[in-house]
Amino acid sequence: MKFTRPRIDTRIRTSRLAFRLSVLISIWAVSTVYSAHVGHGYAQDFSKGLEAYKRKQLDAAQAEFRPLADAGQANAQYYMGIIHLQRSEILKALAYFKLSAAQGTRSAQYNLGVIFAKGDGVSKDFEEAIKWYALAGEQGHPNAQFNLGVFYRDGLGTTVNGRKAVEWFTKAAENGNVFAQINLARIYTLGNVAPKDLSRAYMWLEITQHPFGRTRDTSNRAANARISKVRNSAVEAKILLAEQMSPGDVERAKMSAREWLQKIGRGGN
Numbered sequence: 001m002k003f004t005r006p007r008i009d010t011r012i013r014t015s016r017l018a019f020r021l022s023v024l025i026s027i028w029a030v031s032t033v034y035s036a037h038v039g040h041g042y043a044q045d046f047s048k049g050l051e052a053y054k055r056k057q058l059d060a061a062q063a064e065f066r067p068l069a070d071a072g073q074a075n076a077q078y079y080m081g082i083i084h085l086q087r088s089e090i091l092k093a094l095a096y097f098k099l100s101a102a103q104g105t106r107s108a109q110y111n112l113g114v115i116f117a118k119g120d121g122v123s124k125d126f127e128e129a130i131k132w133y134a135l136a137g138e139q140g141h142p143n144a145q146f147n148l149g150v151f152y153r154d155g156l157g158t159t160v161n162g163r164k165a166v167e168w169f170t171k172a173a174e175n176g177n178v179f180a181q182i183n184l185a186r187i188y189t190l191g192n193v194a195p196k197d198l199s200r201a202y203m204w205l206e207i208t209q210h211p212f213g214r215t216r217d218t219s220n221r222a223a224n225a226r227i228s229k230v231r232n233s234a235v236e237a238k239i240l241l242a243e244q245m246s247p248g249d250v251e252r253a254k255m256s257a258r259e260w261l262q263k264i265g266r267g268g269n
Contacts, residue, residue: 046076058083069096074103081108090121101132109136110144126157137168142175149180153193162193173204174264176212178230189241199253202241206257208234
């Protein structure tokens with residue numbers, strides 16, 4: 001007698017899949033990279049400050065950075081902000097980040113967004129957060145791009161805008177942000193922000209398994225653990241999603257992921 005596999009209610013499978021895609025989608029990400037160039041006249045002293053900072057000698061680092069920051073050096077202003085942030089001196093950090101952000105330092109702009117979004121030492125202000133995230137996002141900061149996607153998806157400090165949410169999530173995903181990639185998979189699975197597209201959802205789940213971009217910080221174990229857990233969750237989500245697709249559609253989605261990764265020069269098997 002031929003065995004027939006019991007059919008599972010599509011609504012149940014979709015609910016299970018949505019749950020798997022909902023885990024660990026966090027608004028706040030931490031970035032401590034600097035992106036502005038170091039002026040030749042300041043390079044030696046800045047390097048001394050950076051080496052002291054890497055050794056966690058904050059007083060020594062501050063002694064090197066402060067004269068440069070007072071002279072208008074953007075990277076030094078950024079690191080002065082980071083040092084005050086680590087010491088929970090938020091208002092001082094805010095002042096230095098604003099000086100650096102005004103000169104276009106995208107990580108300073110991003111950190112200002114985080115401060116206002118969290119209300120850490122200041123009044124929570126989502127509109128102000130969006131302003132700074134947008135400046136950093138336009139310069140390609142993947143975490144800022146991801147956070148903008150969340151804000152437009154959830155209507156934080158703005159009206160809900162599915163088109164802008166997908167736009168910013170896509171930019172972050174293309175910069176290697178795995179949280180943006182799995183958000184896109186969830187969006188295309190549920191069809192409540194953009195039209196439902198299971199093949200595209202599967203493509204993004206497949207892409208999560210091919211790390212690229214500035215996605216790892218060896219000094220941040222907690223962030224790395226979240227990234228690993230999201231990737232593991234994506235593997236489980238692919239299995240559930242494949243139950244709703246034909247084998248041909250699954251293979252075409254895998255091919256789309258390979259072509260996408262090759263197009264941006266990231267390879268893929």
